[in-house]
Amino acid sequence: MLRLVSASKPASASILTKVTPSSSSFTGRRTFASTSARQGDITLTVDGKEVTVPQGSALIQACEAAGATIPRFCYHDRLAIAGNCRMCLVEVERSPKPVASCAMPAMPGSKVWTNTPLVHEAREGVMEFLLSNHPLDCPICDQGGECDLQDQSMRYGADRTRFHEIAGKRAVEDKDLGPLVKTSMNRCIQCTRCVRFANEVAGVEELGTTGRGNDLQIGMYVEKTMNSELSGNVIDLCPVGALTSKPYAFHARPWELKHTDSVDVMDAVGSNIRVDSRGLSVMRVQPRPNDDVNEEWINDKTRFAYDGLRFQRLTTPLIKQGDRFVSASWEDALTAVAEGFRASGAQDDEIQAVAGHLADTESMVALKDLINHLGSDNLTLDSVGGHAAPVHAVDVRSNYLFNATIPGVEQADCILLVGSNPRHEAAVLNSRIRKSWLHTTLEVGLIGERADTAYGYEYLGADAKAVADFVAGKTDFAKKFMNAKKPLIIVGSAITEHPDGPAVYNALAKYVEKNKSQLVTPEWNGFAVLQRVASRAAAYDVGFVPSRKASQTKPKFIYLLNADEVDPKSIPRDAFVVYQGHHGDLGAQLADVCLPGAAYTEKGMTWVNTEGRAQMGRAAVPPPGASREDWKIIRALSELLGAPLPYDDVLSLRDRMWEISPTLVRYDTLEHTSVDVALAGLKTLAAATASAKVSGAPFVKPISNFYQTDPISRASVTMAHCTRAFVKGENYGFSELSSKSEAAYA
């Protein structure tokens, strides 16, 4: 079923000996490189219109290019071609039968008709066959209103039935794919989009088709759940209602929803999303295609953690009285903060601000300005070691950004992962590595904790020593890396937090400098830092880092902005703590005053992803209760703290951002660091970390539970179900039931 395109170079024997992650990836199955060489354009005629497409395009693409809409179920741009639904039939000159346009290459000079009686009759026939086994349950089907089959049957469906089977329609038992994907397999039309997605993109090679003919069904054969962080995408791919969203089941109809284009904040990829809301609540989150970022996929946390926006919310300002919080008005709360600030006697660097994972750029700029106005430089990031300035400093952007860019990953022919498991830190990016690994001769090496990455890799070690070995060129992989045309080093964000971080950065910076002819060229920058937190790149961009003196000062006044990962021990007992954020998570527990902010779906703010791409999120729903947009809270507080900020609306705040860095407000574009600056940055980095010592502690994965990494996903019931089903390996309720009832079989 999977297509293997042209063969150019056999996988070497070394691939077979590579380290395989235990469960799902099989190195032996990787076959030939199949990047199709870019060839010339060809011209053909579709419905009398001349159209020019690249050679090797499918006929369906040529028809699309000519503006003809071709109905389809199995064909999908980003998946291999199956050609099994037969809905895309078109008429081609001198072809005795209608031709499936998805499986037919466009030929130069051919004449194609997409709108003739023959084509219509053929499609009507196909539709009748598809509907003959499809249940008539549209009124109770969640796909209703956005169903390809429903839409296309409006045009190609018959208005009366010829179906007289007493035995009834085909019945297929439902599969249990876990807590995210609901199945109703009677509705399945066997387009196998989900199977192709799981095998090609997600790397879950457990989904397939069993049986044959009328009995063909989609499933796992054995009882298993679909354990993938990208599994939710099969819901979008399913052209019928066979795979629908379990958390969203029967909650809303598509025509009731308001669509808001926004940006995801669950990781630092900045996936483009569409937030579907009804009234005051977010009903679901769906991906928005953007080839430069997330293609068409989003991970399950992005898609399903939205129910966390409904629970554990801070809706009114809270002031701690004794051992409990009492709700208060904004005036009282802000006064309480101002009084607490004065009572704490914090001076200069004793005033600390902590920016958390979900802090938006605007509020970080406002908070930094406020803290600086108050005379402090104590700007801390909410991560391990965040109280000190980061190893890579923040003076040169290329030191902390994913310079190769996300689409650039596909060009790399050799990737070294250092202390990172992209599958959990940037799942969508990981699918690109997998894509490249499947279709090209990409080699991957990993230094750090072993992980199931969905592609084979060479394991090089777990600690800074392995990095030193690599840099010294001792391993085979290091030699391959040296010979690669576009090598790429992906440094995980956990390295910055690791005690050996400086040593690793030092070694890598020197290595990149030494091999700059391959690694840093005007076309390619192969040194990439993979951030895992939505706010981090922006925090570095605005310079949200402490001075050396400030980082050693014991704070007396602490302002936690969305900071929920702080170590409670790091907060002095006598300090006055303010928490600003949207969830009553860890940060709120530590606070003396809580100021309720807005979550990412409730404010139109700027987010900078790991590549340094500024993107605008948009408010889909209003913030609940008395909560306010974050920068406004800081602006209001600045009045009471006696250091009023000079901006009154978000536009003047963005002007201020422009002053800090124009990249923050140049939306949706990337600004590459020039070769000279990038090399200068690496030189400074190497010089600053020259005296670093190696402790030899192994790198550990920063994310042990993919499904719960931030206050929103921790508050989400769906994510808790996922944790139970996938992370802890507990049996999710329904599997148990079905295995019991079927035990009597055979």
Place this chain on the structure above:
Amino acid sequence: MLAARLSKPVPRLPPSVRRISSSSSRRSDALFVHRDTTYNNPKIPFEFNADNLKRAQEIISHYPPQYKKAAVIPLLDLGQRQNKGWTSISVMNYIAKLLEMPPMRVYEVATFYTMFNREPIGENFVQVCTTTPCMLRGAYDVLDTVCNHFGGIKPGDTTKDGKFTVIEVECQGACSNAPMMVVNDDFYEDLTPETTKKVLEAFAKGQKPKPGPQSGRRTSENSAGLTALTSKPYGPGEFCQPEFQ
């Protein structure tokens, strides 16, 4: 005249039995999902014995190393033979491991091909062909004979003593010798209910009757004797010019 016509009794249509399509839909004999049972679960170990492993390696060596998985069908067959004629989940898992392919890819193959039995079968596997040429030559009589011989079991069933499993199969390609059935790996052709019984009785005794036509004719020669090519075929040199003789 018109009245005369009308008074004639109108011939009644025969009662229509199949006005609308009512053939019962035939499902394949086994479920296309796996259920753990006491006799078929992944915990039951399976491994090729030394002979079969050697053979498996020989089969694998026919394919380029990166296309090792192409050996899945012959290996499944080998596994099925070693595993008493059926392919258990352990067999599939073992072959997936051997060929370094995801187990699901093996399950897909094993469920697609009907000759992989995914449920245990009896010692002797009787497959009666009922496709058109055999059917015309009395395949249903043969099938009934087989079923009745085993005490009225149905196609797909195994006898109580576990010695025979009977199934109905599609064309085996021995149409010139119809009707036929396959017992284990051998074809028994030109069957009549009597010869069928004989074959089965022999198997019940643990003997193996001679495969091929049971009517006494050789292979698929004309049963009425040859009608062409009856003369003795001439040998080399005959009818040649003297110099070539």
